[in-house]
Amino acid sequence: MRNQVLACVLAALLSGCAVGPDYRRPAVDVPAGWRFEATEGREVANTAWWEQFGDPVLNELVEIALEENKDLRIATARIEEFAGRYVTTRGNLFPQVGAGATFARQRVSQDGLSPIPSVRATFDTYDVFLNGSWEIDFFGRLRRATEAARADLLATEEARRVVVLTLVSSVAATYVDLLTLDKQLEITRKTAEGRKKSFDIFQMRFDGGVVSEVVLSQSDAEYRDALSRIPEIERAIVQTENALSILLGRNPGDIVRGRKLDDLGIPGVPEGLPSDLLERRPDIRQAEQNLIAANARIGEAKALYFPTISLTGLLGYSSTDLSSLFMGSTKVWSLAAPLTMPIFTAGRIKGQVEAAEAFQQQTLYAYQAAIQNGFREVEDALVDRVKFQEQMQALGDQIDALRTYARLSMLRFDEGYASYIEVTDAERSLFNAELIRTSIQGNVLNAYINLYKSMGGGWVETAEKSVPAGSPDEGPPVAEGVRKAPSAG
Secondary structure: OHHHHHHHHHHHHHHOOOOOOOOOOOOOOOOOOOOOOOOOOEOOOOOOHHHHHOOHHHHHHHHHHHHHOHHHHHHHHHHHHHHHHHHHHHHOOOOEEEEEEEEEEEEOOOOOOOOOOHHHOEEEEEEEEEEEEEEEOOOOHHHHHHHHHHHHHHHHHHHHHHHHHHHHHHHHHHHHHHHHHHHHHHHHHHHHHHHHHHHHHHHHHHHOOOOOHHHHHHHHHHHHHHHHHHHHHHHHHHHHHHHHHHHOOOOOOOOOOOOOHHHOOOOOOEOOOHHHHHHHOHHHHHHHHHHHHHHHHHHHHHHHHOOEEEEEEEEEEEEOOHHHOOOHHHEEEEEEOOEEOOOOOOOHHHHHHHHHHHHHHHHHHHHHHHHHHHHHHHHHHHHHHHHHHHHHHHHHHHHHHHHHHHHHHHHHHHOOOOOHHHHHHHHHHHHHHHHHHHHHHHHHHHHHHHHHHHHOOOHHHHHHOOOOOOOOOOOOOHHHHHOOOOOOO
């Protein structure tokens, strides 16, 4: 009889349906292609793209950052936190069993309704028991809660991948910025040295009465201008080194360089359709998991309208004599199936349902916004790559023209056909153009970095393998098994 009752309960449990909406991925307006799609795109989105720069120092910096960055360690610890929450929530689906034992010594009144002798007024009690409880999840409240906790865990795992994506991209971009500043400092120092030589020549000409004091002052001013640029660039270099040190999980300090800016390789362009972003970008996957969790919590809230049925039981032994504690006559047991159902809650459950539905709308809009932002970032990176390269080419041609202009203007000045203002204008324009072209050269490389960052891809998982585990004695990642678990329905 008991087996039949248990079989009926299990059948009812397994046939129970979880209330609330089942998750369906929302329809998304996906463009057919990119506005500045690269014709030379290659399938390199799953490779360690930073290695294509060909700088061993950069490769080492990325490895150090993945091992030591504090934000990444925080993200790893959060996965462990949400794994624990998931296991805790999932545990409510299963029977809860406990054990206990008590010893009590007490004395009762001898002058009660039935007077007792003094030798029986004091006695001992020994109890040993197993107790258990199991909430029968007919309406899916616990299953929806587990579904939400699972999605929260997977969202946290994706959040760590967002940190990995941002960290690798930031290390590479900051390193490129550092090499860009190094080249600008080199240009500025060479310009200052050249202007110092010119000033010394004009000083001798002035002493010989060949040039006026106006020309000497103009030469001196141009020299001082170049000198004033050096501390500004040196300050930017130190601050960039400090920023990169923090990314590496270190205190601010010097950063070793590898190749120079001109010697860095150009990564290949990753190919991919706009629709691929839904699966390749971890921030979009994170937003979708947040939406799944919010969707499940609607069902969790709606289940509060329905009855809650639990099975509770106790089995044990109770005796006043320890030597006879486990005899058949001392056995005790109880079995109950309490049912509770809300009748009047003054709108409390309704408020929870409305709050869950409103939050689900928020996460839906956040998911849609994450997708649109992903499209924008890819488009921005693609147009940056094309237009910065065009700008760098134009600046290169301008620099060639300005060098000719500076050389000819100096010849005209020496021959008395032009004033020194024409010379200073040519040299100043050449100097500024060289600095701007160097900056654009760095922007071209950063455009490739942003392109890999915005497209996402398997390279994030490749980099993630270098991230140390949260604790040395932990087992396999909980999320790996969780990811394959079926959702409630």
